[in-house]
Amino acid sequence: MSSSRKPIDRYALGSQLTRAANASVADILAGFLEQPSHSAVRIGITGPPGAGKSSLTARLCRRRLTAGRRLGVIAIDPTSPFTSGAILGDRVRMEDVSNHAELFIRSLASRGAHNGLADNLPEILLTMDFHDFDEVIVETVGIGQIECAVRDLVDTTVLVLNPQSGDQVQAMKAGVLEAADVIVVNKADLPGAGKIAAEVESVIRIRGQSQHAWVPRVLMTSRQDESGLESIDRVLAEHLSWQSVHVDGAATRRIRLEYHLSTLLTRVGAERIRQLTPESLDGGLASAFKLLIDALH
Numbered sequence: 001m002s003s004s005r006k007p008i009d010r011y012a013l014g015s016q017l018t019r020a021a022n023a024s025v026a027d028i029l030a031g032f033l034e035q036p037s038h039s040a041v042r043i044g045i046t047g048p049p050g051a052g053k054s055s056l057t058a059r060l061c062r063r064r065l066t067a068g069r070r071l072g073v074i075a076i077d078p079t080s081p082f083t084s085g086a087i088l089g090d091r092v093r094m095e096d097v098s099n100h101a102e103l104f105i106r107s108l109a110s111r112g113a114h115n116g117l118a119d120n121l122p123e124i125l126l127t128m129d130f131h132d133f134d135e136v137i138v139e140t141v142g143i144g145q146i147e148c149a150v151r152d153l154v155d156t157t158v159l160v161l162n163p164q165s166g167d168q169v170q171a172m173k174a175g176v177l178e179a180a181d182v183i184v185v186n187k188a189d190l191p192g193a194g195k196i197a198a199e200v201e202s203v204i205r206i207r208g209q210s211q212h213a214w215v216p217r218v219l220m221t222s223r224q225d226e227s228g229l230e231s232i233d234r235v236l237a238e239h240l241s242w243q244s245v246h247v248d249g250a251a252t253r254r255i256r257l258e259y260h261l262s263t264l265l266t267r268v269g270a271e272r273i274r275q276l277t278p279e280s281l282d283g284g285l286a287s288a289f290k291l292l293i294d295a296l297h
């Protein structure tokens, strides 16, 4: 965080990220990335379309930049491939800070991934770790059914809801809510925010928690509200310090490795399935499956 820090090498980072995003499964398995020695704190921002994920990310970034941190933002985009500069700053709702020297924003196409993330997100995040960021914020694609897959790759998962999310809260049940460490009911200037927050709280309370578990925190905010943002900042810090005491690094590494393996396997599997000839399907499901497994050797 000191002012003597070397500036972000935007050119090198940009091309390394392009390389990471385009890496094939074979490239990845050939070990094109070493393990970085530094690891940024990772915050995942997830939630349904239009909940206010980007607006909240922008507000969090402004506060954190003012506190002297170096920040990376990875915004996963359902459609467009890489973009940069003003258009991206606008889409990520960071018009006013997108040129800040300590902020780097990258948009990533979600491509084949169906979980609100992007195919090579583990490689992207590792690449960021070679560039001395204090924090990297990942905004997932707003998918209809709320997904918390990002949880496996980040330290803290923030689920953003808004007063229009009522039906989704009903549908999502406790599982997804518990997968979030912090639940932010955004757009608290609109009617119904308090009701959603109370519903979420009651789902979490009914479910109960084991003694040493982190109890998801529910907060409300809106774009005009600095004190709500301050509370979010405080809870994020609390979660990190709770984690440093209660979460085992080896367990986290295992979760990240399992995520990585399962995405690689899904990609290879999808490729092999496309390569199956019509005749190879004649023997039925079990025989086609065996062919696939044999092809993985």
Ligand SMILES: Nc1nc2c(ncn2[C@@H]2O[C@H](COP(=O)(O)OP(=O)(O)OP(=O)(O)O)[C@@H](O)[C@H]2O)c(=O)[nH]1
Pocket: 047, 048, 049, 050, 051, 052, 053, 054, 055, 056, 093, 141, 142, 186, 187, 188, 189, 190, 221, 222, 223, 224
């Ligand atoms: N009333 C109100 N509107 C808000 C607030 N925050 C964001 N919005 C509006 O909600 C809309 C969606 O905001 P975004 O931040 O783009 O939401 P998002 O979740 O990133 O959307 P996607 O990435 O497209 O899923 C925009 O029109 C924002 O101006 C708020 O606090 N109050």
Ligand SMILES: [Mg+2]
Pocket: 053, 054, 055, 091, 139
């Ligand atoms: Mg967004």
